[in-house]
Amino acid sequence: MAIARAGTAVGRCDQDRTMSIMALPKIGYAGMTHLGLCSAIGASSKGFDTLGFDTDPALVARIDAGKLPVVEPDLDDLLRDNRVRMSFSADPKALLGCDVVYVAPDVPTDDTGGSDLSGLDGLLALVLANTRPDAVVVVLSQVPPGFTAARQRSGRLLYYQVETLVFGRAVERTTKPERFIVGAPDPSEPLPLAMQQYLEAYGCPILPMRFESAELTKISINCCLVASVTVANTLAELCERIGADWSEIAPALKLDRRIGAYSYLSPGLGLAGGNLERDLATVVRFSEEYGTEASVIRAFIGNSAHRKDWALRTMHEAVLNKVPQATIGVLGLAYKENTHSVKNSPSLALIRYLGPWALKVYDPVVPASAALHPNASGAASALDAAEGVDVLAIMTPWPEFKLLSCDDLAATMRGRTVLDPYRVLNPAAARRAGLDYRTLGVA
Numbered sequence: 001m002a003i004a005r006a007g008t009a010v011g012r013c014d015q016d017r018t019m020s021i022m023a024l025p026k027i028g029y030a031g032m033t034h035l036g037l038c039s040a041i042g043a044s045s046k047g048f049d050t051l052g053f054d055t056d057p058a059l060v061a062r063i064d065a066g067k068l069p070v071v072e073p074d075l076d077d078l079l080r081d082n083r084v085r086m087s088f089s090a091d092p093k094a095l096l097g098c099d100v101v102y103v104a105p106d107v108p109t110d111d112t113g114g115s116d117l118s119g120l121d122g123l124l125a126l127v128l129a130n131t132r133p134d135a136v137v138v139v140l141s142q143v144p145p146g147f148t149a150a151r152q153r154s155g156r157l158l159y160y161q162v163e164t165l166v167f168g169r170a171v172e173r174t175t176k177p178e179r180f181i182v183g184a185p186d187p188s189e190p191l192p193l194a195m196q197q198y199l200e201a202y203g204c205p206i207l208p209m210r211f212e213s214a215e216l217t218k219i220s221i222n223c224c225l226v227a228s229v230t231v232a233n234t235l236a237e238l239c240e241r242i243g244a245d246w247s248e249i250a251p252a253l254k255l256d257r258r259i260g261a262y263s264y265l266s267p268g269l270g271l272a273g274g275n276l277e278r279d280l281a282t283v284v285r286f287s288e289e290y291g292t293e294a295s296v297i298r299a300f301i302g303n304s305a306h307r308k309d310w311a312l313r314t315m316h317e318a319v320l321n322k323v324p325q326a327t328i329g330v331l332g333l334a335y336k337e338n339t340h341s342v343k344n345s346p347s348l349a350l351i352r353y354l355g356p357w358a359l360k361v362y363d364p365v366v367p368a369s370a371a372l373h374p375n376a377s378g379a380a381s382a383l384d385a386a387e388g389v390d391v392l393a394i395m396t397p398w399p400e401f402k403l404l405s406c407d408d409l410a411a412t413m414r415g416r417t418v419l420d421p422y423r424v425l426n427p428a429a430a431r432r433a434g435l436d437y438r439t440l441g442v443a
Helices: 033-045 057-064 075-081 092-097 118-129 169-177 191-200 211-242 248-252 275-290 297-310 308-320 346-351 383-387 398-402 406-412 425-434
Strands: 025-029 052-053 084-090 100-103 137-139 157-161 178-182 204-209 327-331 357-362 377-378 391-394 417-419 437-438
Touching: 025 033, 025 084, 033 052, 033 075, 033 100, 052 057, 052 092, 052 398, 075 169, 092 118, 118 137, 137 169, 137 191, 137 204, 157 211, 169 425, 178 211, 191 204, 191 437, 204 211, 204 308, 211 248, 211 275, 211 297, 248 398, 275 297, 308 346, 308 391, 308 417, 308 437, 327 377, 377 398, 383 406, 406 425, 425 437
Parallel strands: 025 052, 025 100, 052 084, 100 137, 137 157, 178 204, 327 357, 327 391, 357 377, 391 417, 417 437
Antiparallel strands: 157 178
């Protein structure tokens, strides 16, 4: 079988080569959490026989029965369409049949952005002990610079690959990646045949580089993303004070070639999800260890914390200072739409400071119990959460919230104040309905 080169791949992938592998390699993913599960199903959609492995038999049984533990648009359909090529197992010996095994558990982080790598280390050791010596083992989880080089073992093929998971867009990202960034022991040497064959099936550039460069590339991407988010948040707040409207400014920036059409320029409630916070924490820790200057990174962290309190400040100014016994409605608990994750969720950060007040909460996926609030009650629908409340905060831009009628909200609520930081509702319609409508980036 002749294998085409991967698009505009750099280095060895620019070479014309013909490989003689007749059968597609079998791909394994170890760690059936968000990253590993979505990536494994994506691999099967490219025509590869794929094994999903996890040490938790109950989790494997649940997934094998088609009950996925993560919420992602189209993921259930993708698994159903490619079920014939997917298998799941909790037996590590099953990994012996794989030619390439990705070690891909989600790496948990604490409240300061620090990573707990113990689970990844344990799983990596298990995989190395239960794979063939010629099998390629790839660390896919997010790791700090120096991690992969420190885990090299004589006689084993250990690589690192930057993960591209985006919560709420996992299927799109895993089936249509814009490039692969691969950390290799020697970037000038060809990738192992099975790994190259697998990656080239996606038809995107492959960028081999040394381990530390690949690990820092992931952090660099997130730092640039944080810079865009922070600039948007800083200037959107200024808009709120001087009579400007950020929604009028952002399109002008998108047309500037130095910034680009794909820049993230929507203001939000600080950073959430955990991954961006982890990379900022890693840079701060490394700067302290190596004596480099990182004040801009600390500024990003401070700006995020300030912006995350926008809803609380606005709610106090508009309602709580005047109505001490107010009832509050909160729509959305996930940290963003199309995901079940609540890691560093702005909604939960708000709820944490609303202890004295009665709450009605609703999220399409996350149960009300996640609010951990003594006076919170779950609602059956978004409109139900708005009934009789003095103020309503739309804290996650779920698509179904866009279907809410402003007239229905005005007729249902006791008060008139709606906090809609992500502009889920039509601002003009909200004001026509008589709502006191508050959003980010506009006075």
